[in-house]
Amino acid sequence: MTVTFEQIVALPKVLLHDHLDGGVRPQTVVELAAKVGHELPAPDPEALAAWFRDAADSGSLETYIATFSHTLAVMQRPKALRRVAREAVLDLAADGVVYVEERFAPELHQSGGLSLQQAVDAVLEGLSEGEAEAAEQGRTIRARLLLCAMRQSDRADEVAALALANRDRGVVGFDIAGPEAGFPASALGAAFAQLRTARFPVTVHAGEAAGRDSLDEAVDVGALRLGHGVRLVDDIHVAEDPEHGPTHRLGRLAHWVRDRGIALEVCPTSNLQTGAAVSIATHPVTTLLRLGFAVTVNTDNRLQSRTSLSRELHLLVTEAGWTLDDVRTVTVTAARHAFVHADERQDLIDRVILPGHAPTGTGRHRA
Template sequence: MPGAGTSINALPKISLHDHLDGGLRPQTIIELAEPIGFALPTTDAAALGTWFADQADSGSLVEYLKTFDVTTGVMQTREGLVRVAREFVEDLAADGVIYGEIRWAPEQHLTRGLTLDQTVEAVQEGLEAGIALVAQAGSRIRVGQLITAMRHADRGLEIAELAVRHRGNGVVGFDIAGAELGFPAHNHRDAFDFLAKAFMPVTVHAGEADGLESIRGALFDGRALRLGHGVRLAEDIEIGREDEENTYVTLGPVAQWVRDREIALELSPSSNLQTGAIAAWGDDLLDHPFDLLYQLGFRVTVNTDNRLMSNTSLTKELALLSDAFGYDEDDLEVFQLNAVQASFLPLDEREDLADAIVAGFATV
């Protein structure tokens, strides 16, 4: 575990799997809902935060996703998107994040007349405003947008084209998200083909609500460089016992490929518990295959997924893992360096970011 004098919050961190519509402040939701007449379960900020956490703690990804009807409902105007994005960056910086890739689905923010391009521009405006405010406060943070297509919809190619169109305006990559089971990656093969020809990096939600076939699809159809969650990759790992003292581990072909190619796993411990992604192994953090994957040499990264729904932060997720598995500062540094190398930044910028992580851990 980190030493008594170590503040995990003060350690520099990288956030790769963080949903914009999953990280709103409860008070912001209340203030954005009132002028547009959007009905909320409660208008008390503390109670609303509790409502999100309770509703999300369902053991089902489908039920978990229903809470987003509320957050996306108040993110339908330019002003709402700008504010949410600005505050999101401030909250990342307060959590010690120095680089974050923020994912969101523009197609879910069109009910009040915005175009796809206008939503991206609004979010970028908010992100840049947040970066400026963080700088004024004496800190530094970088962020990039991951443009997401909803896997149950039929707009994958259109959203992929949107991502490429804005790659010079803050967009660093592409993702598909939403209901995983029954909506395989190959439904969006035309989008992935387009992205591959444009050399746009891709991460795909896979191995959360569906198993190995979903991961295969992410790798084959999506050409994914990272797996969003990917926790059920552990289904392709066999642990046996040679005798009373010795065990053996055998990797299946999918797990072997992911490990050998250093394809990053965007693991989100608290969220994985809430959605039932680790149900095959148990219902406690100690049952999470995170440590197994780490010890076997997979490129594991630690993420929040949705800060509001999971009532969490990157600091909290790292603390939970440290308590569960006895990790120390060296382990936490490995997780951040894994995330640096998996980020969608150019190589020289990743090297600079890695230097910042090493320097930051050395001084805390």
């Protein structure tokens, strides 16, 4: 059965890996830049959107990251942060997203004098405003926040403490982002230890620009999810069998990730842009899904990739042969690995994603 883009938009979806500063509306960038006097590489929204996409199509993670200088430049004031967060929620709700964990690095929003807490406050306010406005439009979406520490800075301990201080206000997880090469997760061990002691969920960008060593370190520091994680295929040996087709032998790391159900936050278009994959048709996400890994599909940066979650899923349908069941499978997987309590995850699955189906969990406790 042909799965149309419109069908995918209409499906309730869950998004776990979406960067706030990578999902700004081009029109908003133009308007905010005019207010703060920031010079942009293109003068109007459509040309600017094309510039972001073209600049991100470099095949290099470092060059891809450099495009954020323009979005960050206009996100240094509370009002701007609130606006960007509110619009992100509205845009995602319009795409059929019913639960999102938006992420940002508060340390990157201090050039205008904001404290880390003030940056978090502004984003949380914007997310809440977006939820309320979406509800007025007849769309239900729950928005939570992940705080990122940058690998190349020395502020992970601060950001970890900040996440814990806001864990009852909508901050549900911690992440590290930025260049993988030369900035190992183990260097931030004190922050991860702090979070582990506090029983706070952690995801780690790993297996995008770097391979097994980066993934090993992410697992070692306690990551419950892996941001991207596509280089996990480096630990999967493929042998061709003339009679039965290819067979896959998993290495110890791949076995560990699959056996423990550590979720992969895969971002197909972004992976093409940074050189982590060469095409949607051959993207490792399909192999990982077929082998039973906990695969989720995500957007990463909607502005740089000119994408949406529906577009990412539709690309996998049209170019990698995914079915509607595959789309539903990764959606339920994403819901099961959200950084909220089990009851909330199960409620999301039972009432929103699979309404009318038999309960998908066992032994659930309702508080």
